Amino acid sequence: MLEQKTITFLGAGSMAEAILGGLINKQIVKPEQIIVTNLQDQQKLTRLAGTYDVNTTSNRMEAVRRADIIILAMKPKHVKEALEEVQTVTRPDQLFVSVLAGIPTDYMESLLKGKASVIRTMPNTSAKVGASATAISKGAYANDEQLQVVEALFAAIGTVTVVEEEKLDAVTGLAGSGPAYFYYLIEAMEKAAVDNGLTKEEASALITQTVIGVGQRLQKTEKSAKELYEEVMSPNGTTEAGIGVLREYHMQDVMEKAIAQAIARSKELGVVFHN
Numbered sequence: 472m473l474e475q476k477t478i479t480f481l482g483a484g485s486m487a488e489a490i491l492g493g494l495i496n497k498q499i500v501k502p503e504q505i506i507v508t509n510l511q512d513q514q515k516l517t518r519l520a521g522t523y524d525v526n527t528t529s530n531r532m533e534a535v536r537r538a539d540i541i542i543l544a545m546k547p548k549h550v551k552e553a554l555e556e557v558q559t560v561t562r563p564d565q566l567f568v569s570v571l572a573g574i575p576t577d578y579m580e581s582l583l584k585g586k587a588s589v590i591r592t593m594p595n596t597s598a599k600v601g602a603s604a605t606a607i608s609k610g611a612y613a614n615d616e617q618l619q620v621v622e623a624l625f626a627a628i629g630t631v632t633v634v635e636e637e638k639l640d641a642v643t644g645l646a647g648s649g650p651a652y653f654y655y656l657i658e659a660m661e662k663a664a665v666d667n668g669l670t671k672e673e674a675s676a677l678i679t680q681t682v683i684g685v686g687q688r689l690q691k692t693e694k695s696a697k698e699l700y701e702e703v704m705s706p707n708g709t710t711e712a713g714i715g716v717l718r719e720y721h722m723q724d725v726m727e728k729a730i731a732q733a734i735a736r737s738k739e740l741g742v743v744f745h746n
């Protein structure tokens with residue numbers, strides 16, 4: 472499905488690298504099928520070429536002209552200038568795949584003038600280890616075959632869920648931003664561990680395995696999250712003491728508010744950069 476296709480990344484940041492690294496590691500595409508371009512950071516392109524053997528260029532028009540699939544991987548605030556710049560060299564047979572938070576497909580279609588095939592996705596940084604939770608949704612002019620191509624691309628870097636576009640802001644606040652919530656919590660766990668006499672290395676080994684264990688358990692069990700944490704809590708034991716503090720500080724309310732705020736920001740990005 473992806474043999475012979477040329478994939479151009481417009482943007483060479485952390486998401487672009489996570490995706491192209493996954494595609495190459497899983498041998499979904501060959502390095503020579505990939506072209507990476509960005510705005511001005513030549514050193515970044517040199518590093519990517521050295522690390523992954525991909526083609527790089529500062530000639531964005533040429534990179535788009537040569538592409539079958541164009542992955543939009545710039546910041547949302549740069550999408551307008553990026554698409555306006557290359558719009559004249561795009562063709563109807565090309566497929567545009569966005570990883571941008573908040574930006575609706577109809578906005579990208581309007582910038583591309585005409586009936587461009589656009590598929591919007593929301594991966595997360597766990598793509599770097601092939602474990603992204605990605606959701607994808609097709610725009611008005613993309614077809615099912617193109618959706619399958621994008622499913623195959625993102626399956627190389629984790630799981631893929633097809634959703635209606637109106638759900639993508641929720642996906643963004645939940646799973647796009649999701650890894651950061653856990654890392655933030657883990658930072659506090661590391662501090663608590665060191666404050667209580669463990670070395671950084673000991674803390675890191677114990678926390679990492681605890682997180683991996685939680686993920687694997689969630690994958691394998693039918694039990695709810697509530698059942699799972701209650702299973703850990705012995706009456707009047709240590710967990711009950713710890714969870715008691717989380718309840719006192721309304722940790723679950725805080726988490727719900729954080730996700731709601733992230734979702735609101737995703738919606739806002741779509742509006743702010745719409746004009």
Ligand SMILES: NC(=O)C1=CN([C@@H]2O[C@H](COP(=O)(O)OP(=O)(O)OC[C@H]3O[C@@H](n4cnc5c(N)ncnc54)[C@H](OP(=O)(O)O)[C@@H]3O)[C@@H](O)[C@H]2O)C=CC1
Nearest residue numbers: 481482483484485486509510511512545546547553571572
């Ligand atoms: N980071 C994350 O966890 C996730 C991010 N995303 C989305 O991915 C996108 C990229 O994020 P991230 O990788 O973190 O961002 P970075 O800032 O790391 O990278 C942005 C890249 O875009 C390039 N760029 C800017 N303008 C243009 C242009 N006109 N044409 C081509 N390239 C351009 C920049 O080039 P230069 O450096 O030369 O200026 C840079 O390489 C964002 O839209 C974000 O919403 C989605 C899911 C998760």
Ligand SMILES: O=C(O)[C@@H]1CCC=N1
Nearest residue numbers: 571572643647648649
């Ligand atoms: O913070 C952001 O805007 C991006 C989108 C999802 C994760 N990072």
